[in-house]
Amino acid sequence: MNRLNKTSIFFLVGAVLVFGIVQALISAGIINSFWSTIVLLAGVMAIVSLGLNLIYGFNGQFSLGQYGFYAIGAYTAADITYRWVQLHSASGLTVILMISILVGLAIFLIRGVVSKIRGMDTLSAFALYLAGVLVAIFIATRLGMLIANPVTALFNLMPEKVAQYVVYLIAVLLGGLIAGEVSFLFGLPVLTLGSDYFGIATLGFTIIVKVLLDNSDTMLGFDEMKGARGMIGIPKITTWATVFIFLLITIIVIRNLLNSSYGRAIVSIREDETAATSMGIDVAFYKTITFVIGSFFGGLAGGLYAHINGFLHPNTFSFVKSFDPLIVVVFGGLGSVTGTVGAAFGWALVLEGVLRLILPEGFETWRFVIYPTLLLIMMLLKPNGLFGNYEIPFIRSVVPPLKEKKADEETAKEVA
Amino acid sequence: APAAAEGPAAAEGDTIKVANLSPLTGPVPTFGESTKNGFMMAVEEWNANGGILGKQIEPIVEDSQCTADPAVNAANKVIDQDGVHYIVGEVCSSASIPVSEVAQEKGVLMISPTSTNADVTLNLDGTTKDMVFRACFIDPFQGLVMAKFASDQGYTKAFVMSDQGNDYVRGLAEVFSEKFVEYGGEIVGSENYTGTDTDFSAILTKVADSGAEVLYLPDYYNVINLVAAQAKQLGITAVMMGADGWDSSDLDIAAADGGYYSNHYSPDDTRDVVVDWVSKYTEKYGATPDALATLAYDATNLLFAAIEKAGVDDAAAVATAMESLSYDAVSGTVTFDEQHNPIKSAVVLQVKDGAIQFVASVAP
Amino acid sequence: MERKNQNPIVNWIVKSKILGILFFVIIGATAVFKLGTALLDNPSLFLQQVVNGLQLGFVYALIALGYTMIYGIIQLINFAHGDVFMVGAFASFYSISRYNVHLWFQNLFPSVPAMLAQAIGAVTVVLVSMVVCALLAFTIERIAYKPLRTAPRISALITAIGISFFLEYFGALGFVFTPNYITYERPFEVTSWYIGPEGFGSIQAGVATPPHSLIFSNIFLIIVLASVFLLLVLQYIVKRTKIGKAMRAVAYDKPTARLMGINSDAVISITFALGAALAGAAGVLYAIAYPQVFFSMGIIPGMKAFVAAVVGGIGSIPGAFIGALIMGQAETLSAAYISTPMRDAIAFSLLIVVLLIRPKGIMGETSSEKV
Amino acid sequence: MMLEVDKINVFYGAIHALTDISFNVEEGEIVALIGANGAGKSTSLKTLSGLLHPTTGSIRFLEEDISTKAAEEIVRKGIIHVPEGRKIFAPLTVMENLEMGAFLQNDKDQIACDIRSAFERFPRLKERQNQLGGTLSGGEQQMLAIARGLMSHPKLMLLDEPSMGLAPVLVEQIFEIIQEINKQGTSILLVEQNAKMALSIANRAYVLETGSVVLEGAAKDVMENSSVIQAYLGG
Amino acid sequence: MAENTNTTPILELRKLCRYFGGLKAVNEVDLVLQPHALNGLIGPNGSGKTTIFNVITGIYEPTGGEVVFEGQSIGGLDPYIINQMGIARTFQNIRLFPNLTVLDNVRIAYHTHAGYSMSDAIMHSKHFDKKENELTEKAQDFLRVFNLQDRQAEIARNLPYGEQRRLEIARALASSPKLLLLDEPAAGMNPKEAITLMELIHFIRDKFDLTILLIEHQMRVVMGICEHITVMDFGQVIARGSAQDVQKDSHVIEAYLGPGAAELSKQYLKERKQ
Numbered sequence A: 001m002n003r004l005n006k007t008s009i010f011f012l013v014g015a016v017l018v019f020g021i022v023q024a025l026i027s028a029g030i031i032n033s034f035w036s037t038i039v040l041l042a043g044v045m046a047i048v049s050l051g052l053n054l055i056y057g058f059n060g061q062f063s064l065g066q067y068g069f070y071a072i073g074a075y076t077a078a079d080i081t082y083r084w085v086q087l088h089s090a091s092g093l094t095v096i097l098m099i100s101i102l103v104g105l106a107i108f109l110i111r112g113v114v115s116k117i118r119g120m121d122t123l124s125a126f127a128l129y130l131a132g133v134l135v136a137i138f139i140a141t142r143l144g145m146l147i148a149n150p151v152t153a154l155f156n157l158m159p160e161k162v163a164q165y166v167v168y169l170i171a172v173l174l175g176g177l178i179a180g181e182v183s184f185l186f187g188l189p190v191l192t193l194g195s196d197y198f199g200i201a202t203l204g205f206t207i208i209v210k211v212l213l214d215n216s217d218t219m220l221g222f223d224e225m226k227g228a229r230g231m232i233g234i235p236k237i238t239t240w241a242t243v244f245i246f247l248l249i250t251i252i253v254i255r256n257l258l259n260s261s262y263g264r265a266i267v268s269i270r271e272d273e274t275a276a277t278s279m280g281i282d283v284a285f286y287k288t289i290t291f292v293i294g295s296f297f298g299g300l301a302g303g304l305y306a307h308i309n310g311f312l313h314p315n316t317f318s319f320v321k322s323f324d325p326l327i328v329v330v331f332g333g334l335g336s337v338t339g340t341v342g343a344a345f346g347w348a349l350v351l352e353g354v355l356r357l358i359l360p361e362g363f364e365t366w367r368f369v370i371y372p373t374l375l376l377i378m379m380l381l382k383p384n385g386l387f388g389n390y391e392i393p394f395i396r397s398v399v400p401p402l403k404e405k406k407a408d409e410e411t412a413k414e415v416a
Numbered sequence B: 001a002p003a004a005a006e007g008p009a010a011a012e013g014d015t016i017k018v019a020n021l022s023p024l025t026g027p028v029p030t031f032g033e034s035t036k037n038g039f040m041m042a043v044e045e046w047n048a049n050g051g052i053l054g055k056q057i058e059p060i061v062e063d064s065q066c067t068a069d070p071a072v073n074a075a076n077k078v079i080d081q082d083g084v085h086y087i088v089g090e091v092c093s094s095a096s097i098p099v100s101e102v103a104q105e106k107g108v109l110m111i112s113p114t115s116t117n118a119d120v121t122l123n124l125d126g127t128t129k130d131m132v133f134r135a136c137f138i139d140p141f142q143g144l145v146m147a148k149f150a151s152d153q154g155y156t157k158a159f160v161m162s163d164q165g166n167d168y169v170r171g172l173a174e175v176f177s178e179k180f181v182e183y184g185g186e187i188v189g190s191e192n193y194t195g196t197d198t199d200f201s202a203i204l205t206k207v208a209d210s211g212a213e214v215l216y217l218p219d220y221y222n223v224i225n226l227v228a229a230q231a232k233q234l235g236i237t238a239v240m241m242g243a244d245g246w247d248s249s250d251l252d253i254a255a256a257d258g259g260y261y262s263n264h265y266s267p268d269d270t271r272d273v274v275v276d277w278v279s280k281y282t283e284k285y286g287a288t289p290d291a292l293a294t295l296a297y298d299a300t301n302l303l304f305a306a307i308e309k310a311g312v313d314d315a316a317a318v319a320t321a322m323e324s325l326s327y328d329a330v331s332g333t334v335t336f337d338e339q340h341n342p343i344k345s346a347v348v349l350q351v352k353d354g355a356i357q358f359v360a361s362v363a364p
Numbered sequence C: 001m002e003r004k005n006q007n008p009i010v011n012w013i014v015k016s017k018i019l020g021i022l023f024f025v026i027i028g029a030t031a032v033f034k035l036g037t038a039l040l041d042n043p044s045l046f047l048q049q050v051v052n053g054l055q056l057g058f059v060y061a062l063i064a065l066g067y068t069m070i071y072g073i074i075q076l077i078n079f080a081h082g083d084v085f086m087v088g089a090f091a092s093f094y095s096i097s098r099y100n101v102h103l104w105f106q107n108l109f110p111s112v113p114a115m116l117a118q119a120i121g122a123v124t125v126v127l128v129s130m131v132v133c134a135l136l137a138f139t140i141e142r143i144a145y146k147p148l149r150t151a152p153r154i155s156a157l158i159t160a161i162g163i164s165f166f167l168e169y170f171g172a173l174g175f176v177f178t179p180n181y182i183t184y185e186r187p188f189e190v191t192s193w194y195i196g197p198e199g200f201g202s203i204q205a206g207v208a209t210p211p212h213s214l215i216f217s218n219i220f221l222i223i224v225l226a227s228v229f230l231l232l233v234l235q236y237i238v239k240r241t242k243i244g245k246a247m248r249a250v251a252y253d254k255p256t257a258r259l260m261g262i263n264s265d266a267v268i269s270i271t272f273a274l275g276a277a278l279a280g281a282a283g284v285l286y287a288i289a290y291p292q293v294f295f296s297m298g299i300i301p302g303m304k305a306f307v308a309a310v311v312g313g314i315g316s317i318p319g320a321f322i323g324a325l326i327m328g329q330a331e332t333l334s335a336a337y338i339s340t341p342m343r344d345a346i347a348f349s350l351l352i353v354v355l356l357i358r359p360k361g362i363m364g365e366t367s368s369e370k371v
Numbered sequence D: 001m002m003l004e005v006d007k008i009n010v011f012y013g014a015i016h017a018l019t020d021i022s023f024n025v026e027e028g029e030i031v032a033l034i035g036a037n038g039a040g041k042s043t044s045l046k047t048l049s050g051l052l053h054p055t056t057g058s059i060r061f062l063e064e065d066i067s068t069k070a071a072e073e074i075v076r077k078g079i080i081h082v083p084e085g086r087k088i089f090a091p092l093t094v095m096e097n098l099e100m101g102a103f104l105q106n107d108k109d110q111i112a113c114d115i116r117s118a119f120e121r122f123p124r125l126k127e128r129q130n131q132l133g134g135t136l137s138g139g140e141q142q143m144l145a146i147a148r149g150l151m152s153h154p155k156l157m158l159l160d161e162p163s164m165g166l167a168p169v170l171v172e173q174i175f176e177i178i179q180e181i182n183k184q185g186t187s188i189l190l191v192e193q194n195a196k197m198a199l200s201i202a203n204r205a206y207v208l209e210t211g212s213v214v215l216e217g218a219a220k221d222v223m224e225n226s227s228v229i230q231a232y233l234g235g
Numbered sequence E: 001m002a003e004n005t006n007t008t009p010i011l012e013l014r015k016l017c018r019y020f021g022g023l024k025a026v027n028e029v030d031l032v033l034q035p036h037a038l039n040g041l042i043g044p045n046g047s048g049k050t051t052i053f054n055v056i057t058g059i060y061e062p063t064g065g066e067v068v069f070e071g072q073s074i075g076g077l078d079p080y081i082i083n084q085m086g087i088a089r090t091f092q093n094i095r096l097f098p099n100l101t102v103l104d105n106v107r108i109a110y111h112t113h114a115g116y117s118m119s120d121a122i123m124h125s126k127h128f129d130k131k132e133n134e135l136t137e138k139a140q141d142f143l144r145v146f147n148l149q150d151r152q153a154e155i156a157r158n159l160p161y162g163e164q165r166r167l168e169i170a171r172a173l174a175s176s177p178k179l180l181l182l183d184e185p186a187a188g189m190n191p192k193e194a195i196t197l198m199e200l201i202h203f204i205r206d207k208f209d210l211t212i213l214l215i216e217h218q219m220r221v222v223m224g225i226c227e228h229i230t231v232m233d234f235g236q237v238i239a240r241g242s243a244q245d246v247q248k249d250s251h252v253i254e255a256y257l258g259p260g261a262a263e264l265s266k267q268y269l270k271e272r273k274q
């Protein structure tokens, strides 16, 4: 009865309505490509920010690394579809698929061993994982190349459009997975740091990713990524429908997670780490898993993003830009899913849309004077973000009514 | 931003709308500023002379931040919201490439004043984007000019510095290195930095140690100013050489004294267009025009000339007209090759005794 | 719960943390090997790079001091600090090129030796910038941070980002500062000296310096002296003076500090002003060292200095200093000997590794929280 | 009359914490405020010391209205509040905590002398003088809090549950100290859960219940009041 | 069933040491807790009581010596493992999850027994619904024991002090411990409230078959309910035994109880008998 209650139905109907109306307006050309691109970017921003909100808003880990994972997801997915569309080869798909599977496997295997050895030093564990992952990548690359041709042939059986879309969907998911796996490796040692130190380490991560992307052709050997020249030739196939569905899934997954015992464990760490660990919560594990899930959504969003404009450039992921999701999350209300989604759309529509339209000739540069001013005023008026910790009924966790009294109650009364 | 229509109450259809995408905010607003100035100057001149095809030109300037997403948003905005058919911009290749795809898709003519990356006008398969042009040299030419010049001067040892994150700088540096060796010189060292660096001492120390006679540094004036000042401090004697990025009224002439750079034109040039341009610009904006302003001015003029040549306000027809256009621009008489790159000659200038002096002219 | 019966070898591996150590040793060894060969290869070149790194490090230190001060007291990552630094640089630019502030002493007392007059002029320029920045920070604090005293810490961080954007783009407007890169006119002449096997001498333009000598300039000396001086002053203020202790008290618990008669708002304003004054001084010295000012000049040095401060240990003034020096060396040496394009990546990796080894930063105080 | 509180009302947002509370303290008195958890005792003290401000009513200290004054100004006037829960400055050493107590004092010799007498009173603090406040044990912190409060030679001292978490031997000692401080001329307003102890040293007492004064009188009388015995003094 | 385990102690400290720099906060402490016993730990302020709790629960690693819980050495394990093995605690300075509801505070402690996987949660499976309901009911039961059931939707931070203390004990209980460590549970309560709490502690000990070790300065509580008392001073045990024994000990009187306490303690003992 809890499964499809009134609020869920209400939410789903609302979601379908929002989707339908926007889709209709786009199809009818009332929302032109100027606005529709912004809407897509806003949807993607909402997903990245939801990931960050999970990490920061709910788990309390101040991360500036979200754009790093966003970048990883974007480039991973783009590489897969690029190879498919431009080189007519599924090699990107198979290699990265193999990598994500084998690395995942390696991580699980090593975790099995490490979790048996209580009190293992984090850095030692990290070294073990790293070694395992490197071996896994080595094997996966060979395996992936091996099955590349048959898989290409398999996909070619499908109609071209369908094949392309399927490759794209898998690419987006793999973008998320790879981002998640990288975040696991990176998070493992770094999550032991206290909150602000963690923030700095993640800032460092974003910068390192950006530098690597700047040199992706020379240092990493991915010629098609073209380093600082920017990657072109990525099919532009992300549509409102795709973004919307992924956004919806993200919201539902995060909502279900948060309203479970696991979610409460995640939140308890934000509230008081010492108390949480004393109550049996494996703090290190939950921090890591939250970081991985949050980064997964970051990577996923990256995959979607790469296929909006079909062009990727490392500058999009510079550290100054990486404040954007943080601004969105805080702006919407730290720890509010509703707020994050609302703020992401508001932020994109105002900054890229409305401000462009209303500023008169000669005042183009004022956009970035007005934007921080608005930001400032909003923060001063609503220091807890636009939505505070408000949630729409579907997302809000309800305190269940008290069940009928049990035998204990009398004893309790007599005691207290 | 919607522009106030020029001329008396021009009704819809009485004007030709032309957009300029400039990085007015973001990392290089100063480039945006110059570009916008050059663009506006051309528009005003044409409007003063009665417009094109009897219609006034309505300029629309949009901020594109030298970054992909905002640039695409800006392009979509001017195309979809404002109904523009012609775009002058963007400055940075990393923004021009995605914009070029939008333009190509929507049949809008685009001419980038300064984006040197070959991918701006080319599709991935090597074919030319028929709606996209540029008004600047692509990378190889200037690098070659300077390599030839350096070896002509008798230098044999060169050190090359380049910004790994900037394809303009990187492209020039690569070509220079290759050609300089072809002309019999030796590259005694090459180092990379990033665009946000201010401290170059680590690299310059190596330059000093390498015994280089020439330091090739094809970056913008802001980097040159810093490097030149620090080189002086470290007692470096190698001659600095560079490219059109040096061309700016803000170049530190004292620090860069003795350096050479390649450019589109010489301010000493006595051709009318050049004299006119320099004096008008200086009068209006209080500074001598830099390369960015000049190329924006040229690009805009090329566009207008093409529209006039086509005789109709139709982007596809104008693009066809542009392909066979020959126009006397500030940076020389321009024609386009089949990849929509301009064919024009370069000059070598020297910073000497507080002034910029013409040294040589090199045809392609 | 099957803790017993562990394999002794596994046990040993766990206890001794050997894998983790090995991991760092391998990474460290490659770097040390590279640097070591470089040193043996060409010692004077290597030393020169170390000196270069020191100059950069001391500049970062100047910025980091102010950062860590504000951060230590109000736990606010003041992302606008780098932009206050920029304003400081611009203030000195205008006071020099528009108002000739650096010449006032010379103009008033022409008979005084030029060296002295120049020094006094330069110090005045620095002071002017410090005052301008302090006033600016005071205003910012009142407008953007004070109303958020009771709000979550992150809200103030977002307003700090907002202020940072605002200062940059407002500054970039033509009528405020300018969007251009402007060459900075130094308040005094640069002189460089060399010291080496050929002896000691000053470097003349156009004349080749003798090989294998170490080159440094008066700017280097000034930056080193200024940052050490400010370090000592700051350390003294925070640790020894009443206002410094009050700062730490306010940092920890505002209401209780007020119960001691401490005006916590005033203390916070003073902290901000002091931090900003340091940023102002840093801005001037930075512009003197790298003679160019532009609206976004504060972002990168600010960010690097901040990271250095954190790695040094949040709130620790000597820590910020040491962190900054490490940052300078990491950048310069990796640029010189490992890989220039990967320089920032290497520097940041190193800093992350430092954090992993010392999770509270190099000089970080052990947690004062008792359970 | 040293302190006169007249019909003050205090709110935490929408929560009405104090309703029309009046009480007073005479020069040289020890006055006890007792009441159950959440009755509003700490709120009363916070209002007196300026951390909170009453919406209506007045607080007069030495004939001056202080109800709108900031906390730091009230300290200057001679009221010191030793807050509930010790509130030691954790990152400061014991010594520095004491110096903070003397923040408004400018005479160095006087401060040194005061610190010496604080150490005489609490030898444990002397042993720990360079330890960080946050790592002291609970009882040590309480001693430090009182010692810190005394550093400014207050005319009126507001003590919020000074015996909380203290060993019995220390509780006795603390109450002795309170009496001694009082004898030396400081008036005291004492909030205590340990009502018996508090009433045994107080001159007068007020009993608070959900934000209102329900009983007042001489300490002796209050101690004998049957409802007080029932509610606070235990069976 | 308490009888069979009577012979093996549930917790044993063997020469346990914890130093902070030069300070020997806990110095060679031996302590044995028998199952189902209600033990008191008293001592002057700063004598190392809380530190012992912190070492037992894994917040601090022991500098030396051993902590043996049900025959296993647990010194140096992570706190969450120790909790899962069956030791729960409260804190001297209340540490609830301040922004969460009362119910969630308790549900978090019951997390280990949730009985569904993360994918169940994300897919919102039937199994999840069932288990989550069970979990919630269980948590509400714990709240009932402490008479907090009507507060379940309240944000923990907004509870009055006394209720926060009770909630903290409820939360500790919800993690299903065998050994419960209470650090000054009656601090800040008036004698009346303290007595009620004391009865409650007695009650939960029997109901949940717990062993309890409590630190407390209110002698009324300690002498009233503790069957066995250990007294510490300067990090070392100076006395141990029943309430009567300890009160007569001259060391204890000197170091801790103070001369005036002898009188009072008689009264507490009387109260206890009633």
Ligand SMILES: Nc1ncnc2c1ncn2[C@@H]1O[C@H](COP(=O)(O)OP(=O)(O)OP(=O)(O)O)[C@@H](O)[C@H]1O
Pocket (backbone or CB within 6 Å): D012, D015, D017, D035, D036, D037, D038, D039, D040, D041, D042, D043, D044, D084, E158, E159, E160, E161, E162, E188
């Ligand atoms: N910051 C606050 N926000 C909201 N309500 C508060 C706050 N502080 C106290 N209260 C409420 O005000 C009332 C009075 O609280 P106060 O702290 O004065 O009680 P007290 O008598 O000191 O109790 P205790 O003996 O527990 O210290 C209580 O109902 C409490 O819940």
Ligand SMILES: Nc1ncnc2c1ncn2[C@@H]1O[C@H](COP(=O)(O)OP(=O)(O)OP(=O)(O)O)[C@@H](O)[C@H]1O
Pocket (backbone or CB within 6 Å): C369, C370, D135, D136, D137, D138, D139, D140, D165, E020, E023, E025, E043, E044, E045, E046, E047, E048, E049, E050, E051, E052, E092
């Ligand atoms: N993290 C720490 N760092 C340094 N010293 C500490 C730390 N924790 C405790 N101490 C010291 O260890 C000693 C014992 O402290 P502990 O908290 O165990 O005392 P306690 O017996 O619980 O006292 P109380 O009854 O006052 O709470 C004290 O002197 C305290 O200052």
Ligand SMILES: [Mg+2]
Pocket (backbone or CB within 6 Å): D041, D042, D043, D084, D160
């Ligand atoms: Mg109270």
Ligand SMILES: [Mg+2]
Pocket (backbone or CB within 6 Å): D137, D138, E049, E050, E051, E092
């Ligand atoms: Mg204790």
